[in-house]
Amino acid sequence: MRVFVIAGEASGDKLGAALMAGLKELTQVEFIGVGGPLMQAQGLESLFPMDELSVMGIAEVLPKYRHLMRRINQTAKAVLLAKPDVLITIDSPDFCLRVARRVKAASHIRTVHYVAPTVWAWRAGRAKKMAKVIDHVLALFPFEPPFMQAAGMDCDFVGHPVVAERVASMQDATDFRAKQGVGSAPLLLVLPGSRRGEVSRLTPVFGEALQRIMTHRPDLHVVIPTTGNVTDLVHDAVADWPVAPLVLDPRGMDPELYKRQKAAAFVAADAALAASGTVSLELAACDTPMVIAYDMNWISRQIISRMLKVDTVTLVNLVSDTRVVPEFIGKDCQPGPIADAVLSVLDAPGTQRAAMRLTMERLGKGSEAPGLRAARAVLKGLPGVRSEI
Incomplete structure (x- = not known):
């Protein structure tokens, strides 16, 4: 199984690493994409430094717009060349969904987005726009799947990674x-x-x-x-x-x-x-x-x-x-x-x-680890890929 995975900031790197570990536990998998040190420790060789994408806020993005567009085009071309079984984009929607749009326009590669957009908080129209390029959403919060499903996407609540973090004694x-x-x-x-x-x-x-x-x-x-x-x-x-x-x-x-x-x-x-x-x-x-x-x-x-x-x-x-x-x-x-x-x-x-x-x-405390739940959800959407557990 070949997975192209993209994260754009530290929180996404953490999610991506846990998901990658879950996939490795369940099946034979090769990773390509963009990620930080945690994802790299799971076997990813990042196309470029992830921190180039860690920009937040409308005014903050504008000065870096042209560079980000170059990275978007570079990443989309890399996905199409790799022909993965699935493209998994993690948060950072301004970057990730633009990549997914280019990939969908030129292929039938399945797309999964990890972290639902906060349509329950603002910009409700994002879900319908997202459904044009995303097949499946992995949600961190239990109230999110209905919003995504109503827009036409599959969606699984997989738990929030905070419940798997070590708490000091x-x-x-x-x-x-x-x-x-x-x-x-x-x-x-x-x-x-x-x-x-x-x-x-x-x-x-x-x-x-x-x-x-x-x-x-x-x-x-x-x-x-x-x-x-x-x-x-x-x-x-x-x-x-x-x-x-x-x-x-x-x-x-x-x-x-x-x-x-x-x-x-x-x-x-x-x-x-x-x-x-x-x-x-x-x-x-x-x-x-x-x-x-x-x-x-x-x-x-x-x-x-x-x-x-x-x-x-x-x-x-x-x-x-x-x-x-x-x-x-x-x-x-x-x-x-x-x-x-x-x-x-x-x-x-x-x-x-x-x-x-x-x-x-x-958020799932006491249940199966979110990274493993996310991995199971990804594989559920890929019936041709054999799970080993």
């Missing part, structure tokens, strides 16, 4: 607190994002919020896990914060050791102030209550705010069908309200815990 958390000199003092986890634009926009707001929080919690400790591409930016951005945070730096550290350190910080924290995104699910998996805040480029904010169809973008709120996690998005991303919400969560952390547990249950 309480002993790990206690050891982390002791090593960092936190002891029994309150510890706030701050997560301003993994993209430079996010960090640049959010760290000043988070710093002002912390100024207000510290007047009520002067013994507060702060920890910021980072990704290597933004660590220097984070260090510069927090230099004038009212509290010197512990910045966890992955550079030069064994990746597995850093992963364990970050996992321990997630469990050790009393609460988190985080950018919007899948990190809310990581926090829920660790039973760490949170406040979510996010802002974006002004142009992107104006366009997206007019398209939103939901009253919350926080995934814990959506999956649990509650609104217990406070969120401050766009124009509401202001230091004062954020500070008040963080203080409230520190005072009453238990108010979110039932919703977090329900979220994990609904």
Whole structure:
């Protein structure tokens, strides 16, 4: 079996690697495509560096448009030349679906897209457009298949990868607190994002919020896990914060050791102030209550705010069908309200815990690993390919 697989950013690389591992467990398979280090560790030789595709936001994409179009055409030609049994595209729809469109226009190669578009949140018409080039969707959330099926695509809920992630033990958390000199003092986890634009926009707001929080919690400790591409930016951005945070730096550290350190910080924290995104699910998996805040480029904010169809973008709120996690998005991303919400969560952390547990249950915790479920779903659509299990 030959699989052409494409991922465009770190989260997709993780999904792709788990799916590739699942396929290798079920059948004989050869991989071609575009991916990051995790997918490469599963046997993929990437056509070009995946991080060329890690661009988010309408205004951010425009300066790189011509280069991205060249990569789209290059990738589509590589798919057609390889003649795979299936093309699997993972998230990054602006890139991946353009590749799929070119492939479908010139062949009958089966196309699978991993991660359903958020048509339940905004731009509902994307599903019908997507159905013209995608045969099958692998969904992360249990409420998504009906939207995809109504547009004419096969769709399987395969579970969210967060349920398969290792969660640190309480002993790990206690050891982390002791090593960092936190002891029994309150510890706030701050997560301003993994993209430079996010960090640049959010760290000043988070710093002002912390100024207000510290007047009520002067013994507060702060920890910021980072990704290597933004660590220097984070260090510069927090230099004038009212509290010197512990910045966890992955550079030069064994990746597995850093992963364990970050996992321990997630469990050790009393609460988190985080950018919007899948990190809310990581926090829920660790039973760490949170406040979510996010802002974006002004142009992107104006366009997206007019398209939103939901009253919350926080995934814990959506999956649990509650609104217990406070969120401050766009124009509401202001230091004062954020500070008040963080203080409230520190005072009453238990108010979110039932919703977090329900979220994990609904995302597949306790079931077969999502990567293996995704692999089974892919093979189900390829009746000519023999599964070994």
